[in-house]
Amino acid sequence: MDAAGRFARYLASHRLKMTRSRRAILEEILSIRGHFTADDLLDHFRRRGREVAPATLYRTLARLVEAGLVHRIDMAKGQARYEPMFGRHHHDHMICLRCGKIIEFENREIERIQAAVCRRKKFRLLEHTHQLRGHCAGCSRTGAAARSAFASGGIDVRSPGRNPS
Amino acid sequence: MDAAGRFARYLASHRLKMTRSRRAILEEILSIRGHFTADDLLDHFRRRGREVAPATLYRTLARLVEAGLVHRIDMAKGQARYEPMFGRHHHDHMICLRCGKIIEFENREIERIQAAVCRRKKFRLLEHTHQLRGHCAGCSRTGAAARSAFASGGIDVRSPGRNPS
DNA sequence: GAAAAATTGATAATCATTCTCAATTGCGAG
DNA sequence: CTCGCAATTGAGAATGATTATCAATTTTTC
Numbered sequence: 523m524d525a526a527g528r529f530a531r532y533l534a535s536h537r538l539k540m541t542r543s544r545r546a547i548l549e550e551i552l553s554i555r556g557h558f559t560a561d562d563l564l565d566h567f568r569r570r571g572r573e574v575a576p577a578t579l580y581r582t583l584a585r586l587v588e589a590g591l592v593h594r595i596d597m598a599k600g601q602a603r604y605e606p607m608f609g610r611h612h613h614d615h616m617i618c619l620r621c622g623k624i625i626e627f628e629n630r631e632i633e634r635i636q637a638a639v640c641r642r643k644k645f646r647l648l649e650h651t652h653q654l655r656g657h658c659a660g661c662s663r664t665g666a667a668a669r670s671a672f673a674s675g676g677i678d679v680r681s682p683g684r685n686p687s
Numbered sequence: 688m689d690a691a692g693r694f695a696r697y698l699a700s701h702r703l704k705m706t707r708s709r710r711a712i713l714e715e716i717l718s719i720r721g722h723f724t725a726d727d728l729l730d731h732f733r734r735r736g737r738e739v740a741p742a743t744l745y746r747t748l749a750r751l752v753e754a755g756l757v758h759r760i761d762m763a764k765g766q767a768r769y770e771p772m773f774g775r776h777h778h779d780h781m782i783c784l785r786c787g788k789i790i791e792f793e794n795r796e797i798e799r800i801q802a803a804v805c806r807r808k809k810f811r812l813l814e815h816t817h818q819l820r821g822h823c824a825g826c827s828r829t830g831a832a833a834r835s836a837f838a839s840g841g842i843d844v845r846s847p848g849r850n851p852s
Numbered sequence: 853g854a855a856a857a858a859t860t861g862a863t864a865a866t867c868a869t870t871c872t873c874a875a876t877t878g879c880g881a882g
Numbered sequence: 883c884t885c886g887c888a889a890t891t892g893a894g895a896a897t898g899a900t901t902a903t904c905a906a907t908t909t910t911t912c
Binding site for chain 1: 761814
């Protein structure tokens with residue numbers, strides 16, 4: 523069954539309605555190739571004139587996640603990323619701390635060991651996050667660049683020597 | 688070298704000073720057995736009369752993390768958790784979605800495969816997060832309890848049938 | 853088509869964390 | 883010990899992504 527059909531089924535089984543906004547959001551996501559943020563979508567709609575209120579978008583994203591059609595990637599700080607999961611199997615992510623690029627990886631062996639660990643501790647696994655953060659091939663080659671889109675913006679920790687006081 | 692010594696060394700090498708607040712915070716953390724939040728510490732100090740400003744605590748935690756003496760666990764939502772890392776080796780976490788308990792696990796095999804995956808993609812790994820979320824042994828036994836300390840508090844998604852309109 | 857139920861959007865609220873900046877403290881040099 | 887500069891602190895404001903409110907609107911049902 524296609525994505526729209528699955529969403530419709532999910533909605534019906536929860537006594538929810540297929541509205542214009544929900545349809546538009548799903549369609550927009552279907553047309554996206556990679557990862558996106560809530561803000562990305564908001565911008566898309568704003569530019570196309572067909573504005574969708576933030577509250578509505580967030581609500582719909584939550585339902586899509588619950589329906590298993592979209593996956594949310596919680597970043598350590600800043601906005602969450604989302605990615606369509608239509609007909610894809612589970613995978614985890616490497617995140618470049620310089621350019622923000624997200625690289626997917628999947629490894630059955632890790633998943634298997636992970637399940638075994640849970641069994642051993644009698645832990646009922648419902649979901650997991652496995653994020654590898656560092657520098658992607660391109661960014662570790664160049665010295666220091668492409669920092670703009672993903673500045674760390676840590677706490678007020680000015681390095682000594684350039685204190686303006 | 689002990690924790691205080693290591694912190695002193697870290698501070699010195701960064702032209703930072705060992706102040707009363709920093710000493711107090713480190714000591715307090717040393718006396719804690721498990722995981723804690725910034726708020727836990729703030730409360731401790733408030734109760735003991737020796738108040739420390741939130742900004743100062745957050746700044747010091749950041750330095751302790753940078754010094755490798757403390758580890759921060761970024762939760763999907765809500766406050767971050769911290770844990771002392773004095774003389775401990777790396778481990779990851781299972782988080783109970785019902786009672787909030789954090790169970791540690793470590794698995795060299797997973798780490799090894801993880802490193803191999805990075806090598807294959809030419810990704811320079813700097814840090815990682817591997818969180819398994821689900822129900823701990825105790826919570827999966829009982830039907831539904833201990834939900835108070837860790838309520839999910841999701842978005843405005845009222846189940847149909849109890850809409851007050 | 854009317855009533856019932858769910859949805860939307862504008863707006864305010866959350867809330868952990870970070871920023872600002874003036875007042876204070878730590879510490880090496882003299 | 884005392885200066886003086888750089889680092890630190892604290893009070894309070896700011897941030898910013900997300901969530902809550904609630905009246906107005908749309909969908910579905912009868």
